[in-house]
Amino acid sequence: MPNDDQFISLPTMANDTNRFQAIISHCKEYGFIFPSSEIYDGLSAVYDYGQYGSELKKNIKDHWWKSMTQFHENIVGIDAAIFMHPTTWKASGHVDSFSDPMIDNKDSKKRYRVDHLIEARIDELEKAGDAAAAGALQQAMDSLLAASDFVGLKKLIEDQKIKCGVSGTSNWTDIREFNLMFSTQLGSVTEEASEIYLRPETAQGIFVNFLNVQKTGRMKIPFGIAQIGKAFRNEIVARQFIFRMREFEQMEMQFFIRPGTEDQWYEYWKEARMKWHLGLGIPKEKYRFHPHVKLAHYAKAACDIEYEFPIGFKEVEGIHSRGDFDLRNHQEYSKKKMQYFDPEINQNYIPYVIETSIGLDRTCLMVISEAYTEEDLSTPEKQDSRVVLKFPTKLAPIKLAVLPLVKKDGLPEIARQIMDTCKSQFRCFYEEKDTIGKRYRRMDAIGTPFCVTVDQQTKEDQTVTIRYRDSMQQERISIAAIPGIVNQQIGS
Ligand code: ATP
Numbered sequence: 067m068p069n070d071d072q073f074i075s076l077p078t079m080a081n082d083t084n085r086f087q088a089i090i091s092h093c094k095e096y097g098f099i100f101p102s103s104e105i106y107d108g109l110s111a112v113y114d115y116g117q118y119g120s121e122l123k124k125n126i127k128d129h130w131w132k133s134m135t136q137f138h139e140n141i142v143g144i145d146a147a148i149f150m151h152p153t154t155w156k157a158s159g160h161v162d163s164f165s166d167p168m169i170d171n172k173d174s175k176k177r178y179r180v181d182h183l184i185e186a187r188i189d190e191l192e193k194a195g196d197a198a199a200a201g202a203l204q205q206a207m208d209s210l211l212a213a214s215d216f217v218g219l220k221k222l223i224e225d226q227k228i229k230c231g232v233s234g235t236s237n238w239t240d241i242r243e244f245n246l247m248f249s250t251q252l253g254s255v256t257e258e259a260s261e262i263y264l265r266p267e268t269a270q271g272i273f274v275n276f277l278n279v280q281k282t283g284r285m286k287i288p289f290g291i292a293q294i295g296k297a298f299r300n301e302i303v304a305r306q307f308i309f310r311m312r313e314f315e316q317m318e319m320q321f322f323i324r325p326g327t328e329d330q331w332y333e334y335w336k337e338a339r340m341k342w343h344l345g346l347g348i349p350k351e352k353y354r355f356h357p358h359v360k361l362a363h364y365a366k367a368a369c370d371i372e373y374e375f376p377i378g379f380k381e382v383e384g385i386h387s388r389g390d391f392d393l394r395n396h397q398e399y400s401k402k403k404m405q406y407f408d409p410e411i412n413q414n415y416i417p418y419v420i421e422t423s424i425g426l427d428r429t430c431l432m433v434i435s436e437a438y439t440e441e442d443l444s445t446p447e448k449q450d451s452r453v454v455l456k457f458p459t460k461l462a463p464i465k466l467a468v469l470p471l472v473k474k475d476g477l478p479e480i481a482r483q484i485m486d487t488c489k490s491q492f493r494c495f496y497e498e499k500d501t502i503g504k505r506y507r508r509m510d511a512i513g514t515p516f517c518v519t520v521d522q523q524t525k526e527d528q529t530v531t532i533r534y535r536d537s538m539q540q541e542r543i544s545i546a547a548i549p550g551i552v553n554q555q556i557g558s
Contacts, residue, residue, distance in 0.1 A: 086376040089438050090307050092453060093119065096511050098434065099308060111301060111312045118512050119430070121463035121493060123315075126429050127294055129460060130317045133342055134292040141290035141319065142283055146271025148296055152262050154270050155247065157399040158392060159364075164266060165243040167216060168302055169223065171230035172237040177302050178230075180219050180241055181211060187226050189378065208359040216241040246299045248312075264298035269421060271295070272320045273392045276404060276417075280322075287406055287417055288331065290321040294426065306377060308427040315426035322417040324408060325390065331420045332367055332387045339371060339385060339422050347458045348436050354379060364391030371424075373432045382432055383424035390416040433461060437513060455513030456536055459555035464514045465492040466552050469505050471521040473498045480545075481520045484530070488549055492556060510535055516552055 093099040098119035101108035115123055135143045155161045167180040184207045191200035203226065210218040220241050229236050248264040265271065272291045279291055294317045301310050308314075323331050336355065343353055356379075358368040366389050370381040393416045397404040405414045437455040444450050459465060468484050470477035478498055488494050495514065497505055502519060509517050518530040524545070532551065533540045543551070 085438075086307075086435075088440075089376065089435060092438065092455075092511070093307075093434065098122065098512075099430075111310065113308050113311060113427075115430075118463040122433065122457070122461060123426060123430050125461045125463070126433065127315075127317065127426060130342075130424070130426075130429075131292065131294060133345075134290070134317075134319055138290065140285070140288060141292055141321075142279060142285070143292045143294075144272065144275055144279060145295065146268070146275060146293060148265050148298075149252065149262055150265060150270060150274065152260065153399050154274060154396075155263050155266075157395040158270050158273075159395070160247060160263075160266055161245075163363075164247055165245045166302065167211075167214075167219065167241045168244045169220070169241050170239040171233055171235065172239060173235045174230050174233035176230055176232050177244075179302060180223070181207065183223060183228055184219075184226070187228050212360040244302055246301065248298050248300055265296075266299050267297050267423070268293045268295045268316045268318045269320060269392070269423065272318065273396055276320075276322065276393060277402075280406065287408060288321060288323045288327070290319050292317070292319040294318075308431050309375070309377070309380065311427060316423060317426055317429075318421065318423045321420045321422075322406070323420065324411075325415060325418045328366060328387050328389070328418045328420065332385070335420050335422055336369065336385050339383060339424075343371060343373075343382075346433065346436075346461070348373070348432070352436070356381070362386075364388055373435075375431065375435055380428075382428045383422065386421045386423070388419040388421055390418050392419060393417065433457065452507055452510055454510040454535060457513040457515070459515045459552070459558070462513045462515050463493065464495045464509070464512060465516065465556060466548070467495045467497060467505070467509045467514050467517040469496075469502060469517055469519045470498050471502060471519055475522065476525060477520045477522075480524055484518065484520070484545060484548065488552070491549055492552055506533060506538075515555060518548060 094101075096118060097116035100114045100116055102112035102114050103109055131143060134141050155164075168177050169180050169183065170177045184203065188200045188203050188207075191197075191203065203222075206222055207219070210222060220238065223238060224236065227236060247266050249261050250264065252260050252262045272293055275291070279285060280289070295315065296313060297316050298313050301312055321331060321335065340353065340355075344350055352374045354372050356370045356372050358365070358370070361368055366387040368384065368386040371383040371385070372379040373382045393404040396402075397416065404416055406417050407414050434455065437457045439454050439456055440451060441454060442451050457463075466488055468481045468488070470481040481496065481498070485494055485496050495509070497508075499505075500508075506517055513535070515535045517533045517535075519533070520530055523542075524530055528545050529542045530545055530548070531540050532543050532548070
């Protein structure tokens with residue numbers, strides 16, 4: 067059997083502190099994620115997905131879409147435009163209040179989000195083992211944010227002697243609000259251009275289409291509308307790779323319900339969404355719910371699902387009980403009725419909404435962070451290690467690699483036949499260059515769960531060697547069995 071003996075030399079193992087950096091480098095080196103327009107030195111907080119990253123992203127998208135729409139008979143999907151009538155954003159409250167409190171360092175001119183600055187101090191205290199001080203600071207920040215008390219927040223920053231990471235000084239400006247929406251002009255300037263916004267969330271495309279979908283789909287409450295699409299936010303502190311981007315994708319679902327049933331549906335969706343996350347094969351101790359302390363003025367209840375990234379527990383998804391805030395405001399601004407007639411109780415009402423909103427890019431980062439594994443394979447005779455992305459098969463960019471052991475003796479032809487049978491069913495990859503050991507390791511690095519190798523014995527008995535990514539075990543199977551093995555794992 068071919069073995070894993072010829073290895074690609076790998077960098078030394080990453081420790082906890084540089085694990086995140088190692089993941090970013092790996093994503094670039096293996097065609098997952100590149101900085102945008104890199105030949106011009108990139109664009110801050112904007113990224114491009116490469117050949118494997120875009121496959122991974124698409125697989126996550128398809129998985130979410132299917133679990134929302136195909137598995138829920140009462141949820142349908144739409145695809146609304148990024149540009150919307152500007153009044154949408156007045157009605158939604160984004161023009162007036164989609165802002166973050168910011169503070170500038172006068173010496174470095176660097177601008178920070180106030181909550182991020184204080185959270186970094188909380189992290190420092192936690193790392194130093196002072197959990198009590200960290201907890202007290204968290205509480206103080208939460209209550210000042212809840213009260214929008216900017217003077218108190220600035221005092222907190224000064225009392226904690228928080229310094230700018232660039233200038234090293236505590237020479238701070240006052241705290242101000244900064245709107246996060248990007249604006250542009252619709253039409254040419256000569257044709258009475260009007261200012262419009264790049265949508266900062268996909269949800270409003272769902273709200274403005276609520277009646278269109280309800281009527282044309284003859285939807286009965288409770289029902290949901292799902293959407294996947296781009297959103298844009300002029301994040302001031304844009305950092306942490308694809309965790310916080312200026313252009314990103316959201317997967318959102320608005321669930322329309324009868325008023326009075328919101329608490330039970332909120333609990334239902336909290337549970338359903340956590341189940342979805344666990345279905346990605348991620349252990350439950352890597353997740354936690356974080357209830358919002360500062361509720362948006364319209365929200366009845368809200369929480370985040372947080373995942374433990376290499377940079378700590380951070381939000382991946384928000385679940386919000388929004389009442390009738392959005393539909394009521396659209397009714398008021400558009401003067402169009404946003405009501406539903408409920409035949410069961412013979413009443414008209416504006417439905418309440420439970421929203422689930424998950425970032426697609428953050429989910430990609432979560433899945434990559436969870437999959438990224440450095441393994442020490444050293445034996446007394448030889449030092450060795452590998453980097454492997456242990457993706458669940460359904461999310462892996464490539465499911466099967468087909469590798470002729472040598473480039474002659476009719477082996478490539480047999481491998482090509484296997485490709486022809488399998489490539490219509492799932493994403494396959496063909497490669498004949500380099501030693502088999504190097505090819506296996508390249509497939510490990512992009513997370514391909516199965517490699518099959520065609521060798522001389524294949525010509526005699528129509529069998530190949532299948533190698534399993536995680537265990538590196540190899541076994542002999544018949545060519546005919548390949549699609550079944552891969553499909554069974556994709557479905558599980
Ligand atoms: P944060 O507090 O991290 O800024 P948020 O609470 O403003 O996030 P929501 O408005 O609830 O986020 O958006 C829903 C989801 O969209 C988030 O849970 C996150 O996964 C994703 N998201 C929001 N902003 C960004 C961003 N700048 N880059 C990537 N994903 C984002």
